[in-house]
Amino acid sequence: MKLDDDALLQHAREASLKAYSAYSEFPVGAALVTEDGRIFTGCNIENASYGLTICAERVAIFSAVAAGARRIRRMAVSCPRGDRTQPNTLVPCGACRQVIAEFAAEDLVVLVDGVGPISFGMLLPTPFRLR
Numbered sequence: 001m002k003l004d005d006d007a008l009l010q011h012a013r014e015a016s017l018k019a020y021s022a023y024s025e026f027p028v029g030a031a032l033v034t035e036d037g038r039i040f041t042g043c044n045i046e047n048a049s050y051g052l053t054i055c056a057e058r059v060a061i062f063s064a065v066a067a068g069a070r071r072i073r074r075m076a077v078s079c080p081r082g083d084r085t086q087p088n089t090l091v092p093c094g095a096c097r098q099v100i101a102e103f104a105a106e107d108l109v110v111l112v113d114g115v116g117p118i119s120f121g122m123l124l125p126t127p128f129r130l131r
């Protein structure tokens, strides 16, 4: 793993410390690098009306897009309360995969803390697209 990848994972871990996970007590952090080299982070933000909860990945992506970015070059996700013996507890959810697909660079790799680098094409081989 490249040193840059370690730094990006560290950003994701730090972002998880900001999570508002009052109901699930399952903090998540995400960090991404845009095509122009900017780093954006996000954490999950829950709500008493559970369905309004937003995942860490989408907070990071929406923040990047709102700042003018359009392509994600690399991404890291950290679920410190996930179970390293059960990788399904560490990977991005399906909804976030669809959102990532909208902005993913062609060769995007997602660094999953506790699992390793996974090519985005493996995580979501056939995203829905309108064009």
Ligand code: THU
Pocket (backbone or CB within 6 Å): 021, 024, 026, 027, 028, 043, 044, 045, 046, 053, 054, 055, 056, 057, 091, 092, 093, 096
């Ligand atoms: N969560 C994320 O932030 N990202 C994911 O990809 C999976 C789930 C959050 C949502 C909720 O706040 C908590 O983890 C438990 O589902």
